[in-house]
Amino acid sequence: MQRARSLVAFVLLALSSSFASAFDPSPLQDFCVAIKDPKDGVFVNGKFCRDPMLATANDFSFSGLNIPGNTSNKVGSNVTLVNVDKIPGLNTLGISLARIDFAPYGGLNPPHTHPRATEILVVLEGTLYVGFVTSNPNRLITKFLNAGDVFVFPVGLIHFQFNIGQTNAVAISGLSSQNPGVITIANAVFGSNPPINLDVLTKAFQVDKNVVNYLQKQFWVNNH
Template identity: 80%
Template structure:
């Protein structure tokens, strides 16, 4: 019985590793699978139907308009995120990557949020950003001030933020390890869900007065 323990431990580790691997975007089964909304004569792969390879062109792997600045004035936080995922760029289907262009007004904030399906690698193109992420329990903060050309990584699923700490505009690009990384903005999710989370739950969870929770829910 004792001799069998190493085998069982090895099997358990391999099973656990496989469960982790299967949680990420699956590996492609062909060179590409350009997504298409027309389901006629299409193959269903990774949530999207695929074009027939014979009809694919170079334009399916091309995306433009990232040179157009985002409208930071439309967001009271002073930031604009243009996420280029598989829904906007069909050629990304099954490739396990996406991109975000983030514009910041002076002192603009990309608020605390998380990507449940992707690690984020951020590079500062212009300006100076204060960035950081918080680990799971015991909730340690890792933070850094980034200047032009600096790179920072936010591990998958962890809450993170980017804040422009200067009086000038800032610009950053992020690569994400999923064709559809998802985004959960913490404040919006907690205080602006539809329907709203029970008031008593939020009062007890955040140790706030009812009037404060009422106010926060109205903001989101």
Template identity: 70%
Template structure:
């Protein structure tokens, strides 16, 4: 049997491991009123280095233009206008961001994930079919048709999508629980990676012929 000091050490080590994993489960918590991102800094940290508070301005917390429709004249018929820490330096360490999504008739925001954020979406105009898929082994689809003023939540890291099946434009806004949520568009990542994944690997994974995979990899995959 382990001695009392050894048992104490094991308990403390386990507690430290548990609490550290909880601490790093989301964006770092701020330890001051704000930490405006200093994009000019050459120091690399998890997030951005803080700008000197003495030179922070109101514009560091400001962004205009989200009233303007995005260009949906692309193969998927949608456009995502981002408002994250790259556009608003004042979001650094605050753990939130926003996007505007425009959909042409028949427009799709393709299946994708946000590795660092849960998303809550509200429809401002039009009607959308939305959904997300749970992880293995069940891969259950939760889907809903949303009308103006309706909300839907996409849990962090799960594959989700929005589709405008109507004959008029649609607009949605979405809040995300990270200053920099990241986006992995499934088709782009699988078939448009650089360098490409072996077509032999993908043919076996999707249980289709190598020729089908070669055709998919030869397509242009839009960065949305």
């Protein structure tokens, strides 16, 4: 009898934990056009949204991806991100995209991560050397891509794209988040504000303090 009671108690506890962590796996309405001021919207599915009856085509569109980005910077690349800040109608839909332009040979989208998104990249023009690094042990997976080739960068992993051709290169990326975020490794480590403690970086990278001082004084380019 005691065993039966214990089993019932265990099942009830498991069910209560399951209910507590339950959630809706997808939006509960067709769309939720993001707004900044709650007084102008309605509360739907945990978000303030514009009244769906007031939504327009402009809430779901963006123009300009046909325009090449300016690659005249130190890394020779430019990322034009189209996320929920550019298309309010992306809110709750879990998707965004970007155009990436690369200067001729040497244009680089530096090693970075997207903390909230997997990325799928298709090359439209040029030849790219791309890759990502797995979590420990850190294995590098790379490939050379030509126009029409596709490559996937798993969520959260450090990855890069490098133009090895003698002409401009262009790629389009799809991302599995309306706001994927980006952490450019060099910028984050050596260009943070305030700076990371010098002793931390010298020990982490096992280099002289003068090297870290030099790196922290550089102007780290944000190509987004």
